Amino acid sequence: MAGDEGIAKWIVxxxxxxxxxxxxxxVGGGYLEIVRKDHSPFTAAAIGIRGVVLPDHVAPLFGGVRSPQFVVNVPSKVIWSGPAIGIIHGAPAAFGTLGELGRAARDEDVSSYRHREYKFFERAFEQHGAVRAVERLxxxxxxxxxxxxxxxxxxxLVDAYDMSAEDVRNARETYGRFDAAVKISSYGSITTAAKEAAASMEAEAFKFGDLMGRLNKA
Incomplete structure (x- = not known):
């Protein structure tokens, strides 16, 4: 499959x-040609995946005459698989929601856009002295x-001000087994119930700094 033309027209x-x-x-095939006031034009591709975006959903977008600098999915609440992200970033291109498309368009190089929080954590993991490789699942x-x-x-990564047991359980239901749940925000807290829920799954719940220390230990 290529892109979703119906969603492309909706985005227009x-x-x-x-x-x-x-x-x-x-311009057909789910592609959009976008002309900006302050930067050069760029191409985006629209897809309409529900559930999980897989490699087969995005690879065909880069195999034709057009090669998008941004892949936008509608609806916004979707999971992007690591292999699909790898294909997109390797193009090179960026991915995200319609709102993120707008933010990416503010920079000259749309393909270099990365979600701010995800980029922070990925870079921190890559630079940690105990980590030899980071695999994005x-x-x-x-x-x-x-x-x-x-x-x-x-x-x-858990997006919650005060991480609760429900947040931990939702992460497990959405993404499967994990060893550590880390709060994205530096504000707020991790509740005792969240720690207990994680422990019941043979996992742990952390703030960012605590996780960085934990990576040095067995």
Whole structure:
């Protein structure tokens, strides 16, 4: 499959009044040609996946005459698999929601856009002295392969001000097994119930700094 032409046309309607664009056109196959006031034009591809975005959903977007700099999915609540993200970033291109498409368009190089929080955590993991490789399993899940014979740790990012037991259980239901649930926000707290819920899954719940310390231990 290529892109979703119906969603591409819907995006055209949504962006018609966006002041940063001078023209937004659906050009067939789910592709959009977007002309900006302050930067050069770029190509986006629209898809309409529900559930999990897989490699087979995105690979065909880059095999034709057009190669998008951004892949946008509608609806916004979807899981992006690590292999699909790898294909997109390797193109190179970026991915995300319609709102993120608008944010990416503010920069000259649309393909370099990365979700701010995900980028922060991925970079921190890559730079950690105990981590030899970072494998992205899903948009919010990273498997950290460590040095010195330490076993790999799978980390899920949890977007919650006060991490609750429900947040931990939802992460498990959505992404499967993990070893560590880490709060994305530096504000708020991790409730006792969240820690207990994680422990019941043979996992742990952390704030960012505590997780960084945990990576040095067996």
């Amino acid at each position: 309607e949504r962006l018609q009044n966006d002041q940063q664009f001078t023209a937004v056109n659906a 899903y948009d919010r899940v990273f498997k950290l392969h460590r040095y010195r014979g330490l076993k790999a740790i799978t980390v899920v």
